[in-house]
Amino acid sequence: MSLVETDEAPSILFINQHYWPDFASTAQHLTDLAEYLVEEGFDVHVLCSRGHYLSGSMDVPVEETHNGVHIYRVRATAFGRDTILGRLTDYASFYSSTLARVLAGRSYDYIVTLTTPPLLPLVGAIAKVLRGQRYGIWSMDLHPDAEVAAGMFQEEGPAAQLLHVLNNVGYRGADFVVDLGTHMKRRLHEKGVADDRLHTIPVWNRKDEISPIAHEQNPLRGELGLDGKFVVMYSGNAGRAHRFEEVLAVMKRLNGHPDIEFVFVGEGPQKRRIEAFAEENDLSNFRYLPYFPREDLQYSLPMADVHLMTLREEMAGIAVPGKLYGIMAAGRPALMVGPEASEPGETIQISGAGRVVDPRQEEAPAQALHDTLLRLYRDEETRTRLGTNGREAFLEHFERAECCRQWTALLREQVRAENEPATAPA
Known part of the structure; x- marks a missing residue:
């Protein structure tokens, strides 16, 4: 039965390496959106780590509810961003813990993955194949495009090619992808994401937090x-x-x-x-x-x-x-x-x-x-x-309320289509 025909609150699980009280940009934007959706009647859950954006672990509980958002923090290393090896180790440990949690845990009306760490959308693709779980992607940046552009990988090298294939599987299988603008949308379209699954919603700031001061x-x-x-x-x-x-x-x-x-x-x-x-x-x-x-x-x-x-x-x-x-x-x-x-x-x-x-x-x-x-x-x-x-x-x-309003409308539209059978990514 579709949620449109019930009184149940739509359930959304967001997955990102960072969340409140961390100050990473993705953590702040995800916190804003998650708490806004709670006010709009959604049942909101977040899966993240306890690692600080810079390095080290935050002194926070494994599970808690903050401003109506249910937060689950998986076990992962916290070497931080000082070295590439440390960062990759953090990525890998968070990825493996997250995948295990998603495959063994409850189902949601939608899972929405961000893009920290890279390849995180692949978690959604695997859950869709194995559990029929619908998922979307909030594309904050593109990988391994960023690493190739920064000179970390050669575009034609085997590592970059493998990462492109895996990343594209995640993007092409998503029910929807939120991009941040026309240039990112063009790149995603070139990766094979259908136009009708691409939605542009910019990130934002909050007028109640920042205003002109003399x-x-x-x-x-x-x-x-x-x-x-x-x-x-x-x-x-x-x-x-x-x-x-x-x-x-x-x-x-x-x-x-x-x-x-x-x-x-x-x-x-x-x-x-x-x-x-x-x-x-x-x-x-x-x-x-x-x-x-x-x-x-x-x-x-x-x-x-x-x-x-x-x-x-x-x-x-x-x-x-x-x-x-x-x-x-x-x-x-x-x-x-x-x-x-x-x-x-x-x-x-x-x-x-x-x-x-x-x-x-x-x-x-x-x-x-x-x-x-x-x-x-x-x-x-x-x-x-x-x-x-x-x-x-x-x-x-670019104010929080306007951008989160667009997110709310998109998620409601996606949940209404939930009674349509999910299809596995090619």
């Missing part, structure tokens, strides 16, 4: 000694998907500027490279801060005058930096180094929320970044206009 009302600027400074901030993961050649060149050129301060916040594989460059060049107006807790983002993001973003050309459609929506929520202009033909590049241009320096279209991209940054530094009126544009676009398209 510098004189922001206590964090005073605490960090940034009063009177023009703060150029890079906030978030400094990962392999990002390019910093132009940013580092501009930092060196503006070294010692009496007003401009470069502030990096977060972690990532390229953090050591950035810090080593700053030390080698004795940069005096640079600092690297650890991640702020989520409750402090209301002060850290508006602390900037301009936010830096970067994306490697080959990562367009593979990785979609969600940090843009926090920047827009804070009412600050985004200055991106990366392809205009990408999700963030197009969002910035269409909404008028900042500037994009595309290295493919500039003979001297570092010079273009330098000149664009100085123009923003000198023109407060333009900065205000760009920030206002970004805030307005955020409220209309």
Whole structure:
């Protein structure tokens, strides 16, 4: 019998390596969505690990219910992101524990897998073959496309080819796939995912957590000694998907500027490279801060005058930096180094929320970044206009309530079709 004909709450199991109280981006977005769905009458469960996004385990119970969401944390290693071997070990242990739990546990109206760790959608495909379990995918990024683009695997090598086959089985067998934008949708279509199974829902931020704050009302600027400074901030993961050649060149050129301060916040594989460059060049107006807790983002993001973003050309459609929506929520202009033909590049241009320096279209991209940054530094009126544009676009398209509303409608539609027999992936 279809759930449309009963009073039962639709049951959804989300699977991702990270969840509350971890501060990984995927953990925060999944927490937002899961708790929203509870309010909409869904029976929501989450399967995750106790591993912290950076390294080590969190002191949290194996099972608990938080804000109506039933959380189950499987046994897995927690070496963290410092080494590739440690990360792969974490992935493998979480994957095996999750697959065992899914195959031995209860059935749900839908399982929704995210994409951390890579190949996680394959869990859904196996459950569909062995148990007739329906599943969907929330495609936060694409694997092994990201690893190939980062140079970790050769595109034509046996490892990449095997991973592509396994990953494609997971995607092609899904009842639905949520992508983050037109460029990711194109890549998924090329992988063989049918158009009628692809649904675009962007990630988001929350208007009740981040809003424009005047510098004189922001206590964090005073605490960090940034009063009177023009703060150029890079906030978030400094990962392999990002390019910093132009940013580092501009930092060196503006070294010692009496007003401009470069502030990096977060972690990532390229953090050591950035810090080593700053030390080698004795940069005096640079600092690297650890991640702020989520409750402090209301002060850290508006602390900037301009936010830096970067994306490697080959990562367009593979990785979609969600940090843009926090920047827009804070009412600050985004200055991106990366392809205009990408999700963030197009969002910035269409909404008028900042500037994009595309290295493919500039003979001297570092010079273009330098000149664009100085123009923003000198023109407060333009900065205000760009920030206002970004805030307005955020409220209309990238706020939590709007995006989660789209998710709710999609899941209800999928559950209504539950009485149709599931088919095994090819």
